[in-house]
Amino acid sequence: MSTVIVMPQLGESVAEGIIGKWLKQEGDRIEKDEPIVEVITDKVNAEIPSPVAGVLEKITQPEGATVAVGQEIAVVGDSASGNGASGNGASSVEAPQPVSATPAADMAPTMPPDAQQVSAGPATQTVVVDRPRSERVRTSPLVKRLAEEHGINLAEVPGTGIGGRVSKQDILAFIEQRPQPAPHLAPTGVFEAPARPEPAVQAPPAAPPRAPQPAQPAGARALGPGEELVPVSPLRKMIAERMVQSVYTIPHAVTMAEVDMTPVVRYRDAHKRAYQEREGAPLSLVAFVIKATVDALKEFPLVNAEWAGDNIILKHEININVAVDAPEGLTIPVIHQADHLSLAGISAAVVDLARRARERKLKIEDMQGGTFTVNNTGALGSVAGVSIINYPQAGILSSGAIVKRPVVLETGAGDTIAIRSMMTLSFSFDHRVLDGGTSAAFVNAVKNRLEGWSPDYPLY
Amino acid sequence: MAEVTYLEAIKTGLREEMQRDESVYMLGEDIGVYGGAFKVTAGFLDEFGPMRVIDTPLSESAIVGAAIGSALMGQRPVAEMQFMDFITCGFNQIVNMAAKMHYRNHLPVPMVIRGPSGGGTHGGPFHSQNPEAWFAHTPGLKVVAPSTPTDAYGLIKSAIRDNNPVLYFEHKYLYRRLKEELPGRDYTVPIGKARVAREGTDLTIYTYGWMVEQSLLAAEQLAGEDTSIEVVDLRTVHPLDKETILRSIEKTSKALIVHEDTRTLGVGAEVAAILAEEAFDMLDGPIVRVTAPDTPVPFSPPLEQAFLPNAEKIVAAARRLAAY
Numbered sequence: 001m002s003t004v005i006v007m008p009q010l011g012e013s014v015a016e017g018i019i020g021k022w023l024k025q026e027g028d029r030i031e032k033d034e035p036i037v038e039v040i041t042d043k044v045n046a047e048i049p050s051p052v053a054g055v056l057e058k059i060t061q062p063e064g065a066t067v068a069v070g071q072e073i074a075v076v077g078d079s080a081s082g083n084g085a086s087g088n089g090a091s092s093v094e095a096p097q098p099v100s101a102t103p104a105a106d107m108a109p110t111m112p113p114d115a116q117q118v119s120a121g122p123a124t125q126t127v128v129v130d131r132p133r134s135e136r137v138r139t140s141p142l143v144k145r146l147a148e149e150h151g152i153n154l155a156e157v158p159g160t161g162i163g164g165r166v167s168k169q170d171i172l173a174f175i176e177q178r179p180q181p182a183p184h185l186a187p188t189g190v191f192e193a194p195a196r197p198e199p200a201v202q203a204p205p206a207a208p209p210r211a212p213q214p215a216q217p218a219g220a221r222a223l224g225p226g227e228e229l230v231p232v233s234p235l236r237k238m239i240a241e242r243m244v245q246s247v248y249t250i251p252h253a254v255t256m257a258e259v260d261m262t263p264v265v266r267y268r269d270a271h272k273r274a275y276q277e278r279e280g281a282p283l284s285l286v287a288f289v290i291k292a293t294v295d296a297l298k299e300f301p302l303v304n305a306e307w308a309g310d311n312i313i314l315k316h317e318i319n320i321n322v323a324v325d326a327p328e329g330l331t332i333p334v335i336h337q338a339d340h341l342s343l344a345g346i347s348a349a350v351v352d353l354a355r356r357a358r359e360r361k362l363k364i365e366d367m368q369g370g371t372f373t374v375n376n377t378g379a380l381g382s383v384a385g386v387s388i389i390n391y392p393q394a395g396i397l398s399s400g401a402i403v404k405r406p407v408v409l410e411t412g413a414g415d416t417i418a419i420r421s422m423m424t425l426s427f428s429f430d431h432r433v434l435d436g437g438t439s440a441a442f443v444n445a446v447k448n449r450l451e452g453w454s455p456d457y458p459l460y
Numbered sequence: 461m462a463e464v465t466y467l468e469a470i471k472t473g474l475r476e477e478m479q480r481d482e483s484v485y486m487l488g489e490d491i492g493v494y495g496g497a498f499k500v501t502a503g504f505l506d507e508f509g510p511m512r513v514i515d516t517p518l519s520e521s522a523i524v525g526a527a528i529g530s531a532l533m534g535q536r537p538v539a540e541m542q543f544m545d546f547i548t549c550g551f552n553q554i555v556n557m558a559a560k561m562h563y564r565n566h567l568p569v570p571m572v573i574r575g576p577s578g579g580g581t582h583g584g585p586f587h588s589q590n591p592e593a594w595f596a597h598t599p600g601l602k603v604v605a606p607s608t609p610t611d612a613y614g615l616i617k618s619a620i621r622d623n624n625p626v627l628y629f630e631h632k633y634l635y636r637r638l639k640e641e642l643p644g645r646d647y648t649v650p651i652g653k654a655r656v657a658r659e660g661t662d663l664t665i666y667t668y669g670w671m672v673e674q675s676l677l678a679a680e681q682l683a684g685e686d687t688s689i690e691v692v693d694l695r696t697v698h699p700l701d702k703e704t705i706l707r708s709i710e711k712t713s714k715a716l717i718v719h720e721d722t723r724t725l726g727v728g729a730e731v732a733a734i735l736a737e738e739a740f741d742m743l744d745g746p747i748v749r750v751t752a753p754d755t756p757v758p759f760s761p762p763l764e765q766a767f768l769p770n771a772e773k774i775v776a777a778a779r780r781l782a783a784y
Contacts, residue, residue, distance in 0.1 A: 140745060167745075
């Protein structure tokens with residue numbers, strides 16, 4: 001009996017893989033679990049072990065080919081029979097053998113015997129080869145396997161277990177009530193073109209569009225000399241997915257403004273020592289930007305919103321995500337109800353969240369519910385930057401570094417050149433929700449509040 | 461046939477094997493004239509005579525050693541430990557001699573070591589233990605722990621007929637508490653085969669010994685809460701019946717392991733390891749254990765009550781796991 005090797009599902013959201021390198025050639029003898037091919041996807045690169053021992057009869061996909069999950073990539077023949085004809089006549093005895101009939105006792109730990117796949121020829125057994133575990137989701141091994149087998153995004157399954165965990169019953173009910181089994185396979189070549197692909201084919205209609213997985217030509221090849229493959233952490237993968245999701249679904253536009261931060265700097269200089277002594281923490285500069293942003297969001301509620309197909313969702317709570325450069329990578333904890341906080345309150349929240357992010361002590365609620373994001377790229381020394389929107393929010397405001405520059409001031413006594421503390425605000429917005437006019441007005445509202453910062457502004 | 465107790469089932473099995481095969485004989489402390497501390501062998505001396513029902517000195521090492529020697533010479537000894545707690549006095553003979561004899565010398569050691577184990581009778585730290593895990597860890601031994609009169613009857617027969625050293629853990633709490641009608645005279649229970657004591661779909665309780673009874677009580681209670689519990693009675697704790705263990709988890713996806721023995725490195729740890737290694741992607745929840753804590757068995761009845769797992773504790777754990 002021949003065994004058809006198919007492209008494995010190398011991660012929940014992966015629909016295809018690229019044949020990196022055949023480690024075995026046609027005619028080679030292979031042992032069970034011996035790697036036969038390197039497969040590259042945009043999530044993982046993996047050596048695929050053979051599920052059976054035998055002879056590599058046929059390679060059906062050349063190196064470099066993009067192959068949909070579940071599609072045949074090779075055929076391994078039974079070494080004993082040595083039959084050149086891969087299948088049809090050879091084992092008519094076992095004719096259409098459903099793989100799920102494999103007795104449980106034979107169940108190999110890493111290879112679910114009942115993984116459903118493309119229908120193979122009548123006498124060939126289709127086997128999904130071992131796959132690496134994808135990033136952590138709080139479900140269970142069983143639920144994860146079912147999700148992968150049925151092409152389900154677990155985020156779409158309502159969970160009824162403790163803490164909203166998706167249980168076996170939940171996912172079975174979800175599979176049951178789906179209109180039809182989601183197409184497990186994307187036809188080959190769907191993602192081949194460099195053009196932006198359609199949103200994920202398999203997402204049920206009610207779900208928000210999932211980030212498509214564009215082919216990434218840079219990763220889609222074997223390593224050259226002087227190159228090194230660095231495996232990425234789950235957080236890195238998540239960041240990558242979110243970024244792709246944002247960029248591929250939100251039409252970004254950017255507007256910028258130069259802000260004279262001199263009044264803010266003076267105000268802060270006047271208070272910072274006493275504040276530090278009193279509070280035991282610094283008076284954060286970004287707190288001023290957040291405070292001004294929160295006030296401007298109240299003036300322009302459409303900016304504190306989210307695109308939802310035929311509607312826009314306005315958020316009446318103002319919860320500000322603050323971007324923090326944590327050891328593992330970008331982290332964006334939330335200051336909840338920032339409009340209820342004083343300047344000092346915001347400063348304390350920023351300092352606290354940044355500290356806990358670096359100490360890896362953030363709680364789940366610190367990460368949830370954000371409605372708008374402020375990104376202080378200036379803290380890293382950047383003068384101005386264009387940020388990717390924190391999906392699915394409508395905008396992200398980045399503040400650059402404050403630098404002293406000579407600027408022209410218009411005064412009653414005529415124009416004069418002065419040294420001022422200047423900062424660039426850069427506002428990336430979802431052009432489906434906002435147009436340039438509102439966006440510019442919003443940025444100017446932030447700018448005006450900062451430039452007009454009164455020495456009498458209440459700290460508390 | 462009338463209903464018999466768990467103890468009478470063992471006794472019946474022993475007697476029938478003694479009658480069936482002349483090479484079967486018994487030895488132990490006070491098993492002859494006195495009929496055994498729990499009267500398992502009462503009447504045996506009269507029926508089979510002093511050559512086949514031998515009262516021994518108070519030396520478990522000598523009892524086991526003599527049994528091994530006679531087994532090597534073609535007899536089928538059944539050695540009684542007055543309490544299974546004292547089996548440790550014969551430990552070296554069991555794990556170094558009986559268990560390894562066939563490996564070293566290709567000589568079978570067809571012997572049974574049987575006796576009362578377990579608590580619930582206020583026996584204190586030396587008369588209440590469940591020392592099966594020590595022996596389940598030793599290659600070359602088989603270890604069984606029946607939970608019902610029928611299994612006690614069927615397993616003692618299989619143990620005597622087996623050509624390997626078999627340790628047969630009776631439960632003294634069950635001796636006179638469980639009653640069943642026994643199947644026919646030729647009935648045996650294969651060693652190495654678990655039994656689904658109750659079918660269910662939501663969660664599997666893996667257990668053995670006295671805790672089977674407690675698990676069934678818990679399952680009955682939870683049935684009233686719409687939770688369907690499957691109870692797998694391992695019956696043999698070594699070698700474990702992987703097939704039955706895995707078949708059940710495939711159905712229920714959640715595993716609760718219950719044993720009366722203390723927690724660390726008990727039989728439950730091995731069951732958990734099998735599930736994690738061979739059924740990882742069948743699991744829809746953490747593998748949970750309900751066991752005695754890692755302390756000696758307390759003498760004080762309220763403390764013993766707190767120490768022992770029971771239906772109530774099993775219900776609480778099963779409820780949490782079912783909701784997970």
